[in-house]
Every structure is written in structure tokens, then in C-alpha cells.
């Protein structure tokens with residue numbers, strides 16, 4: 001459905017995207033995950049046509065779109081700058097999005113009201129964009145993109161300005177509409193929980209390169225390298241250097257109370273249903289979960305389960 005072949009992007013001498021090839025299936029919810037500056041937005045802008053590739057090819061539904069402008073690529077987009085017309089009310093903004101659709105005015109209004117209700121922006125339809133908060137603008141931008149039911153949707157951190165409750169309901173809504181209308185979606189985030197929760201597959205990129213592509217469970221259980229492992233899971237995996245190897249272990253796999261290792265608790269944070277304990281052990285810092293508060297400075301014994309061994313690099 002969407003194919004990238006050896007896509008590379010230079011900004012001057014800087015290689016922001018490095019030989020990326022991807023196959024995104026029709027109707028797939030495909031996540032691009034990476035740390036800040038890894039190239040996520042650039043990758044999305046290349047697919048949208050907002051940036052030109054330095055080399056490589058991009059195909060959408062078997063059409064080579066590499067040299068086509070954004071307007072000819074037939075994709076919906078929600079980017080961080082919300083792209084609302086400032087001198088049009090929200091309702092009119094959404095109407096413009098439906099301009100070229102061959103459906104009746106009634107049907108258009110119905111669609112707008114439906115989606116507005118779901119994203120809780122009904123009471124904003126009569127306002128101008130500059131009368132809205134960042135989070136409200138973001139919801140309007142999502143509504144404007146979804147109301148079209150495009151074949152392909154590109155979303156760059158579309159929920160970053162929403163508070164927790166809205167973020168959860170909005171992402172469920174995005175997923176539901178995406179499934180209902182079989183919209184192939186590429187969704188950029190740096191939030192690994194969000195990626196695991198809603199992705200059909202996740203692509204982890206770092207320094208412009210693809211590190212791993214896989215289902216959430218695969219990426220979580222079998223991270224290809226230390227970079228992927230460090231990005232996935234919260235609280236994050238700890239890394240210990242032992243005999244030239246790097247051992248990665250998730251906090252829930254550090255068993256406190258008994259075992260061959262002994263360390264000192266350097267910090268204890270309350271995380272709601274558990275405490276997150278930081279243990280100092282031979283120049284390593286290990287995160288563990290505890291049901292009870294443990295005093296800083298205490299000695300603890302522990303064991304490690306289900307750890308991963310990585311090459312000492314990256």
C-alpha cells in the first residue's frame with residue numbers, strides 16, 4: 001500500500017534519513033517510534049511530499065509518488081502545526097476539508113456533527129482557530145483529517161497537547177475510525193506506551209535508520225538492539241555492563257528480597273500501584289518494582305530474570 005525503497009534525505013551534509021525501505025500494508029496502523037531528532041517527522045514529511053527525497057522511491061497504492069506534490073498524493077495529515085484556516089470558523093474549516101467529496105451538503109453536515117461529538121468539539125464549531133486552546137486546535141485538526149475518511153492518514157504526534165483523559169479517548173477514536181474505514185495510517189510518536197497500545201506494527205528509527213519493524217509484542221519481547229530496548233517499556237529497561245556484555249533487564253524482572261546480587265537503594269519513587277526502586281550495583285543502576293516503600297540507603301538482595309544480552313555497542 002505504501003512502499004519506501006532506499007529513501008535517503010540530506011539536509012546539506014546531514015543525513016536525516018538513511019536508506020529506509022518499508023512496506024506498510026493496506027489498512028495497517030503503523031507506528032514510527034524514535035527519540036527526539038531521530039528523523040520521525042522528516043520521514044512523514046517525505047511520505048506527505050512536504051520534503052523531497054535526496055534519493056530513493058516512494059509508492060502509494062502502486063503509484064510512484066516520489067516526484068508528486070502533496071496535493072496529488074491523496075493523503076490526510078495531522079501535523080504539529082495544525083493547518084487550520086485562521087479566518088474561518090471551525091465548522092467552515094471542516095466543510096473545506098470535504099469540499100471535493102461527492103456527497104450532499106446534508107451528508108457533509110451530518111459527518112461533521114458526528115465527528116465533532118466524538119471529539120468533544122461540538123461547542124467549538126462556531127469559533128475561530130485563534131479562540132481555541134492548543135489541545136482544542138489539535139482535536140479540530142484530527143476531526144478535520146478524519147472527516148474526509150482518506151485512504152492514507154499521516155499523523156505526527158497528534159495527541160501531544162491533550163490531557164491524559166482526552167488522550168486516551170482520542171486515540172481510541174482514531175483507532176476506531178481508522179479500522180472502520182480501513183485507513184492506512186502512519187502515526188509518529190515518541191511515547192512507547194502509546195506505540196505498544198495502538199500500533200499494529202511499530203518501526204523504531206534512530207539516527208535516520210530503521211532499527212526494527214515488528215508487532216508490539218515482538219518489539220517488546222525481542223528488541224533487536226539496545227536502542228530499541230531502551231525506547232520500549234515504561235519504566236524503562238536497565239542496562240548493566242558485565243564482562244564486556246550489556247545485559248538489559250526490565251524492572252518487573254528484577255526480583256527483590258533474595259538472590260546472588262546485593263546493592264544499595266539510591267532512590268524510591270511512588271508510581272501508584274508500586275514503588276520504583278533504583279539500586280546501585282557495581283557502577284550500574286538498576287530499576288526494580290516494589291510493593292512497599294524501601295528506605296534510601298538500604299541494602300537489598302535481588303535476582304534477575306528474563307534478561308537480554310546485547311553486544312556492547314550502540
Ligand SMILES: Nc1ncnc2c1ncn2[C@@H]1O[C@H](COP(=O)(O)OP(=O)(O)OP(=O)(O)O)[C@@H](O)[C@H]1O
Pocket residue numbers: 011014016034035036037038039040041042043190
Ligand atoms: N529543514 C531542516 N534543515 C536541516 N536539518 C533538519 C531539517 N529538518 C530536520 N532536520 C534535522 O534532521 C533530524 C531529524 O529531525 P526530525 O524533525 O525528523 O526528528 P524527530 O524524530 O521528528 O524529532 P522530534 O521527536 O524531536 O520531533 C534532526 O537532527 C533535525 O535537526
